[in-house]
Amino acid sequence: MVLNTQMNKTMLETQQLTCERNHRFLFQDLSISLNKGEVLQVDGANGAGKSTLLKILAGLYEDFEGEVMWQVEDYPLYIGHKVGVKDAMSARENLMWLADLQATEVSQGDIDSALAKVSLAGYEDVLCGEMSEGQRKRVNLARLFLLHNPVWILDEPFSAIDKEGVACITDRIKEHLSDAGTVILTSHQTVEFPNIQSLTLS
Amino acid sequence: MNILLATIRRDLLQHVRRPADIVNPLVFFLIVISLFPLGIGPSAGTFNEIAAGVIWVAVLLATLLSIDVMFKSDYEDGALEQMVLSKQPLILVVLGKLIAQWLVSGLLMTLMSPLFALMFFVSSDGILAIAMALLLGTPTMVLLGSIGAALTLGLKNGGVLIAILVLPLYIPVLILGTAMVDAAVGGSSYTGHMLWLGALLLVTIGLAPIATQASIRISLSQ
Structure with a gap:
């Protein structure tokens, strides 16, 4: 190998x-x-x-x-200028969907710890539409801690x-x-x- | 298959939380149909004759209105890029979006149609035929419309272009649908029309999602 x-x-x-x-x-x-x-x-x-x-x-x-x-x-794993998270969904729901797209099985615990790594602990259930630009970007960046591409x-x-x-x-x-x-x-x-x-x- | 259900769930969730995109076409449908009797005057005979046509045209226009925004928000916020760069087949994601779209537009209008048919004094045979025809016709219209919606994603004002692209394809559905209701009201058999509508639906289920996913890739590559 x-x-x-x-x-x-x-x-x-x-x-x-x-x-x-x-x-x-x-x-x-x-x-x-x-x-x-x-x-x-x-x-x-x-x-x-x-x-x-x-x-x-x-x-x-x-x-x-x-x-x-x-x-x-x-x-x-592509992170572009467009953030790619939906305003009408919470941080957790967004990451669950993005993980589904990469065919990666993740638990709620995995998602929460990935969010904590980008200092979004406590924001798991907040709708992304109510977040600041930087926070939305962080939700997207949390994928780096979650997925295995x-x-x-x-x-x-x-x-x-x-x-x-x-x-x-x-x-x-x-x-x-x-x-x-x-x-x-x-x-x-x-x-x-x-x-x-x-x-x-x- | 998991991704299909996840996509349907995701889109329905968004429609429930941001209902404007879905409610507007439905309200339009309601207004068009309820204004017709006011404009024509109270004569049961005329109502009966025009009922099928009015309901079908209203459904068709409302579908065009709702299909316009189908991929728009996903295109603008970058979610569509993520769908294309996914490990899942894009066609399943597209199919999930189409099913969710039909549930909140075509199916709702189909369920509302018997009420409007009653308003137009349509006989009970006719009401059943209208509902059946819409049940088979609306998914075909959503499927065909999605090709136009995906092709015009990159354009600022794609709405009119979608209509020009897609309307010719809607005409067979419209003709068969209204003819089916006329046959039912006239007391003759409408199985033939129903089978034709079903056949059109099967053909579009097979082909439209492929065309739509290809169109999405083209639109993103601009």
Whole structure:
């Protein structure tokens, strides 16, 4: 098994990825190779195509040329700009549904402890529509503590999150990396990770 | 299958807690039907003749109104992205949403229809036929409408476009549905119409969810 995982260390490989939007090339002939346990941080100015690249890698956006090859078949855990929690449901109901979508069996205890990790203990039954923007974002980020996808794609995970929250999420990402997980993220904040690859889009 | 039930439960929960999207089309349905007798005047003969048509057209327009918002909120808050990037087959999630949507629009209107039929002096045979026809016709309309709703997700004002896309597909259902009621009122057999409506329903159950899930992927990829 050990030999096997070492042989298949590559998690993601892209070949000649090209994306054109509004008659402008966002990126051309982009080749990425990412191993298990590594982070890819995508940098670039606003409108440089960071979010589009992340959507392409996640499998959401299909209007591109080139090839994206993942070692795993399942979709990654994707956290985008849109929070994806329903206003009319409580934090607990939202996470239960999001876990159902990932075919992950979770108990109410698992959900409550994941919410506690993002400092939302006591908010389990509060409707997400009554929460602040940052709290809604935290409900979504609680999935990082709940689900077991090997690949995470995080688009601006730290926006609207306070310092303490950023530290907590950073620790969780490091833990995921040491479990041979793979993370692709964009962030305007500087964060330190081991095994980090940087990619700057211009 | 678990995800199918979970989706139905989730959508019903939202409809119950945020009823506006569902109540508006139903109120529209109610208003259209109750205004007709006032506009036409009290003559039982005319009522009888137009009952089936009025009820069917009102149901059709109310369905179009309700289908417009079917995927809208999930698209805007990002829930749809999560459905697409799920380990579960998207088609089961879509099917769950469709069933929930029909329960709160088509089924409710079907249940209300006998009351309106009475208001139009329809005979008891006719009332049964109206209810049966709507029971078979409304799921077909919801299924067909969902394709249009999914295709126009990325557009700001997709409502009119949905109507243009979907209305031609509704016409066979409308013709068969009203013909079935006319046959029943006239005292002849309406099994043939019923079988045709059933056949249309089966075909759309088989094909529409596939088209809808493909349309959702296209709309998200923009």
